[in-house]
Amino acid sequence: MNIDAFAPVPDALEEFVAGVHRGSRQAYTEYRGDSDLRALVAERLATFTGRSVSSTNELIVTPGTQGALFLALAATVQAGDRVAIVRPDYFANRKVVEFLGGVVVPVSMDYLSRTDETGLDLGQLEEAFKSGARTFLFSNPNNPTGVVYGPEEIARIADLATQYGATVIVDQLYARLVYSGQLYTHMRASSIDASQVVTIMGPSKTESLSGYRLGVACGPAQIIDRMEKLQAIVSLRAPGYSQSVLRTWFAEPDGWLQERIAKHEALRDTLLQLFRAVPGVVVRTPQAGSYVFPRLPQLRIPLHSFVHAVRVQAGATVTVGTEFSPDATESVRLNFSQNHDRAVAAVTRMIQLIDRYAM
Amino acid sequence: MNIDAFAPVPDALEEFVAGVHRGSRQAYTEYRGDSDLRALVAERLATFTGRSVSSTNELIVTPGTQGALFLALAATVQAGDRVAIVRPDYFANRKVVEFLGGVVVPVSMDYLSRTDETGLDLGQLEEAFKSGARTFLFSNPNNPTGVVYGPEEIARIADLATQYGATVIVDQLYARLVYSGQLYTHMRASSIDASQVVTIMGPSKTESLSGYRLGVACGPAQIIDRMEKLQAIVSLRAPGYSQSVLRTWFAEPDGWLQERIAKHEALRDTLLQLFRAVPGVVVRTPQAGSYVFPRLPQLRIPLHSFVHAVRVQAGATVTVGTEFSPDATESVRLNFSQNHDRAVAAVTRMIQLIDRYAM
Numbered sequence: 001m002n003i004d005a006f007a008p009v010p011d012a013l014e015e016f017v018a019g020v021h022r023g024s025r026q027a028y029t030e031y032r033g034d035s036d037l038r039a040l041v042a043e044r045l046a047t048f049t050g051r052s053v054s055s056t057n058e059l060i061v062t063p064g065t066q067g068a069l070f071l072a073l074a075a076t077v078q079a080g081d082r083v084a085i086v087r088p089d090y091f092a093n094r095k096v097v098e099f100l101g102g103v104v105v106p107v108s109m110d111y112l113s114r115t116d117e118t119g120l121d122l123g124q125l126e127e128a129f130k131s132g133a134r135t136f137l138f139s140n141p142n143n144p145t146g147v148v149y150g151p152e153e154i155a156r157i158a159d160l161a162t163q164y165g166a167t168v169i170v171d172q173l174y175a176r177l178v179y180s181g182q183l184y185t186h187m188r189a190s191s192i193d194a195s196q197v198v199t200i201m202g203p204s205k206t207e208s209l210s211g212y213r214l215g216v217a218c219g220p221a222q223i224i225d226r227m228e229k230l231q232a233i234v235s236l237r238a239p240g241y242s243q244s245v246l247r248t249w250f251a252e253p254d255g256w257l258q259e260r261i262a263k264h265e266a267l268r269d270t271l272l273q274l275f276r277a278v279p280g281v282v283v284r285t286p287q288a289g290s291y292v293f294p295r296l297p298q299l300r301i302p303l304h305s306f307v308h309a310v311r312v313q314a315g316a317t318v319t320v321g322t323e324f325s326p327d328a329t330e331s332v333r334l335n336f337s338q339n340h341d342r343a344v345a346a347v348t349r350m351i352q353l354i355d356r357y358a359m
Numbered sequence: 360m361n362i363d364a365f366a367p368v369p370d371a372l373e374e375f376v377a378g379v380h381r382g383s384r385q386a387y388t389e390y391r392g393d394s395d396l397r398a399l400v401a402e403r404l405a406t407f408t409g410r411s412v413s414s415t416n417e418l419i420v421t422p423g424t425q426g427a428l429f430l431a432l433a434a435t436v437q438a439g440d441r442v443a444i445v446r447p448d449y450f451a452n453r454k455v456v457e458f459l460g461g462v463v464v465p466v467s468m469d470y471l472s473r474t475d476e477t478g479l480d481l482g483q484l485e486e487a488f489k490s491g492a493r494t495f496l497f498s499n500p501n502n503p504t505g506v507v508y509g510p511e512e513i514a515r516i517a518d519l520a521t522q523y524g525a526t527v528i529v530d531q532l533y534a535r536l537v538y539s540g541q542l543y544t545h546m547r548a549s550s551i552d553a554s555q556v557v558t559i560m561g562p563s564k565t566e567s568l569s570g571y572r573l574g575v576a577c578g579p580a581q582i583i584d585r586m587e588k589l590q591a592i593v594s595l596r597a598p599g600y601s602q603s604v605l606r607t608w609f610a611e612p613d614g615w616l617q618e619r620i621a622k623h624e625a626l627r628d629t630l631l632q633l634f635r636a637v638p639g640v641v642v643r644t645p646q647a648g649s650y651v652f653p654r655l656p657q658l659r660i661p662l663h664s665f666v667h668a669v670r671v672q673a674g675a676t677v678t679v680g681t682e683f684s685p686d687a688t689e690s691v692r693l694n695f696s697q698n699h700d701r702a703v704a705a706v707t708r709m710i711q712l713i714d715r716y717a718m
Binding site: 002004016023027067092095099101210211230236237 | 600
């Protein structure tokens, strides 16, 4: 999220300052976060996700969604454990598993040949569970493609997790930025047992609050307890004063979120038109979030060099596809959460570079 | 630090707000921290510690000193590695090593029979290195006792680390709160090679800025690089806006630090008098920091029950000694960084409880 183009939620700073004035109580919260704020957020997340959340047992506030992801994996994965991970998916998923000494079991997603569901290979997911994986981690909407898991996909993941006794960790960082007409199905509201699902969210992206480093995880008491013990040795707690800013979350002014979604959607549509006019470019329509993941035509230069050229000559930061999947050797991820005209200009220059370097 | 009794550094909040107004640049710093702020802090730490610090290669900003401790250990310790740890020392040291799958090799410190140095058993430290430990972690001033390592101790640690090629990680969280007449020797200014020492500090305690979650580590480029890569998967970065608050660090108004030290010192002296009037209590004079670690007479109730009674009946939070060393079965740590009269009243009630339960 470019916060200069998309301003933070109103009142965020005021809530922070109020937190500073509360003194010790706000600076030294419980490691899992201030109890009043957890009560507030638990209720809002229950409404949003469609399943109750106990603020005392089932919720932890973390330093950003990244902190929640690290702790959720560290609380469930031991060295040698097999962990099912989608290809493509957020690059840190793989890196955290590797840091913990876990073994990544890839599950592929054929997102380019679908328009409704994500195209997750459920057969491969079952094979992963059969091979011993007891944790499945995925982002929904998917990062980098912006595709959203369909209700049948979520139901099938729930069935498989139930059958094999696996824990599902779902990163829903962009779950509030869902485009018009698109259904969103919450994993934790599926038939899965509450003891088997951890949901990660945070106000860093859609709400432009990244500078405050806030994330949350909700899940079974046993995993949240372990996450809190780990948080005590990793960073103690999410920044105390920042936690106050959670008061603004899911409580934005009327129409605020809708306007933010509409602006992103208009930009998404313009960029898709631009990309689809380029011979050899194939791109799936993002259903949520602010990433687009076009597959480029074959280039005369290595993808890394192209990405460098885009940064220097088009002033746009894109990420090579292989960060998300070793197979995505011809794709790049672009974050289009920017000023509309500037984003269009950057993509126009990027397309000129595609034309220049296409074989 | 009780921040209601000891207020945060002046201008901390103003610097934070200025950071918010800088927008994206301050929200999305490099993972190792904003480069301008690193330049500032590197220079000040070089002056403070007596050895140069490269802001580009040798410094990382972390979410609190706890974050720096975790990352420094995670960057140097692999599963199965032996790590020398002092007894007693900060309880998280042991916990982080255990999380990483490391093996704790204890090095004892006979702090009660000394008045000058800490009484670290240097023979045991050498044995630890001989047994294969290649990392030595200690806090200076020591947490929980408040004792400060003498120049000969630091020199000898440097010699041993050099001889055995070990990395020394020194947690200097309280290194600015040193009492009158006390010398402080910086590990990194000793004869040790710069590639072998990581120094951890932060403004959470003496400066009462814990609510902003800020810490720093300085050390060799290779370890700092690895810490940054790990930070990218653990929490991305120290809170962006909070980083601005580092401008106030080592730049407090004239006399501010001296007054803070004097108030703590006066309280320390009063509390020592109170404790030393109790038959059976033995306590070493803290030379720095805000902890005191008295050994109590034998009690008729378990130490955990006594600590509970102190919390409920004296309104004081003390920590059982066994958190710091399995041998400290009769000691408790008290943080005396509070309002003077309230701290004296709490310790007076605590002493009544010692009298009541002493055998």
